[in-house]
Amino acid sequence: MRAKPTHRSTSRPPRARVLRLLALLPLGLLLTALLVAVAGRRTPQAAPVAATEPPAPVEEPVDPTRIAPAALDAAEAVVRAELERRAFPGAALALGIADRVERLTAMGYIGWRDSATSVSADTTLYDLASVTKAVATTTAVLLLVEDGKIGLDDPVRRHLPAFEGELKERVTWRHLLTHTSGLPVGANIRGSTPRERVRRLLRTRIGLAPAEQVFYSDLGFLVLWEAATRAAGEPLPKLLERRVWRPLGMQHTRFAPGMDCTACAPTMRLSTGQLYRGRPNDLLARQLGDVTGNAGLFSTAHDLARFAAMIANGGELEGVRVLRPESVREILRQQPRGGRRTLGWVAFCPDEPPSQQQPCERPLAYGHNGWAGTSLWVEPERGVWAVLLTNRSYDVRAPENMQALRREVFRRALGYPPVPLGSERMVAE
Template sequence: MSSKRVLRRHLCFVLLVLLGGQSARAADLDKTKLAEIDAAVAGAIKRGECPGAVVAVVHADAVVYRKAFGNRSVKPDEAVMTPDAVFDMASLTKPVATGTSVMLLVQQGKLKPEDLVSKHWPEFAANGKDKVTVEHLLLHTSGLIADNDIRDYADGRAKALERVAGLKLEAPAGTRFKYSDVGFIVLGELVERLSGTPLDQFAKKNVFEPLKMTDSGYSPAAALKARVAPTGPRDGGIILGAVHDPRAFKMGGVAGHAGLFSTADDMVRYCRMLLRDGELDGVRVLDAKTVKLFTEPHDVPVADKAPKGLKGSRSFGWDVDTSFSAPRGDRFKKGEGYGHTGFTGTSVWVDPRSKTAIIILTNRVHPSDKGNASPLRREVANIVAAAVGEKK
């Protein structure tokens, strides 16, 4: 037998093994167990934790669950939730828009995680911030305050950024983990400075359009507003189609920490891209090594002076294992996956080990800025983990 025929047979065998393995993973899915998500969401709605929700589950590169529940709107008028509802993603903006954009700049050689922020934004060095790096911002270990005074945003975007650059640190860089909107506002500004393009436009051109995330972006157009899930109260009315976060709102709707709108279907595409090491439908958005850099865990100190062993875990824009890990539930293995939540009631959890992603989109802040998505996140994660064979 010729060497070429041997090679062809060997390649065919490898392909069959790979395809067989993928089929086996899909076959292991307990779809009966997945059906328990229906009752979990119905219970959350009945308890008043959210008016409605859209839940999607990806497993072995396929959408194995996708369903809408309850109402998209209850005030001023009722409207039924639909699977294509557009949600204010709140802090999911941090990894999906800003974090991905930062990773693209790293991939392009324009930025390094170890870069001092002041290298690219000299004014930021003011008041002892000269040692803060891009990595510190991504891991929320910069020492910056969680949120500065809303009055700092009263005079427009440029003045707000000037005031952010003038802030003092609450703790030395690298000495504690404290979740910071301000840190991602800084990262959003770095994207614009290094790319020469505003964050919303950079993310649209380099992330959302290549991935065919057609309903994702900042400041949704009028054509999308008929599908937007309203959020909380503002100025005597209900917010619809404008960002809920007050600081992002004052910055014109575009900021590194909040402002993104998206749908469950678009988030499915984004998560599939990550699970496929940066490629989807023949289009590569991130290199495999960039996805690894983006998602691999780093220990972070959970207090200013953390006792030995008292650590949490974050990746460059994602939660891994901290007090923000409700979307992981109790069955997925700690340290193996990553995810994020949004204040409005949104969340994503990705578990590469089982090739699974869970997208839960609610507008729990509608209509009165109340509600609680955390119990639902945990319950759905546990159901999905059981369905894909994860043990407690």
């Protein structure tokens, strides 16, 4: 018989199985670690955002060639606030930088009882009062200097022999422009006609030697006007119309528009009830015939914006050269021994104590104010300028904040933080 075959077992020996398991152990440990890591990983959640907090605004880059819209709004707002306080019945405001007008606006009415006539920045004429000194008289004198007809350090008597008296032979054009001639602010007006009154005023005594002290003098600018008229050989309004106002497009600027000027903002109401407008509010100017060097010019916010832009742009606007750059530099520079005075203008330093004798340490701008409620200021560093026209003199009972208002308009146009308005008065207007 054939023996049955013996079947081989398919199971591995115990020792071989153990060795295989040991070989697979590291792989198992690795897989286990990966599974644990994946299982324990959580999806990160976004941090909660408070629904009541809007995202911070993105600050616009500062453009040195423009005035920030927020600054323009702030400057206009402070004028509107004074209008609401009834400081004046209406106002026109122009703000700009170099040759660019950034804002030209008007608000209110030309008078308290004239609610039918709104102020227009383009056509409402304001009595500039002493701003006349800067815009008309100083400009005319500088044109004569540029033409070689006079020298700033020449004696004024060379062209005005009627300006006679002790020490007057030493008075120069520069002395008169910087209020260092020694002449008083004004004098008693006598005479039956404007020409006779002028002749008498030219004989007014000098109280101080020239260049000894700064003393704001309307009379000094009357002398300037008379002397410049003779040096020019023609009426100064004619010279200014040809050389300044017409080339700049200042079509509404003029002297003595007349009482029938319905576009003129009144500066007072007469006892008869008639509106006083179109003639200078300044008594001295009225008694000398309305066309003088200390006051009497009328203009609009539009026209003065053109003039301010010309000065801020170095004497030129839109290709029209009115003054040489060196003349403008003298306007925007305090003069030696002139305190805060420049050539016909004055440094504006609202953060320093008022003074006529001490120069500004940190002048903010240069320009001039007018008692009727007007002002023009130019900041030479960036060329920012401001024109504010009101008829605050229309009611002498109105709240008196003009100096503080002028300060705040310009500060806010420059982007400075606001300072509360106070009851401040000017050293001189």
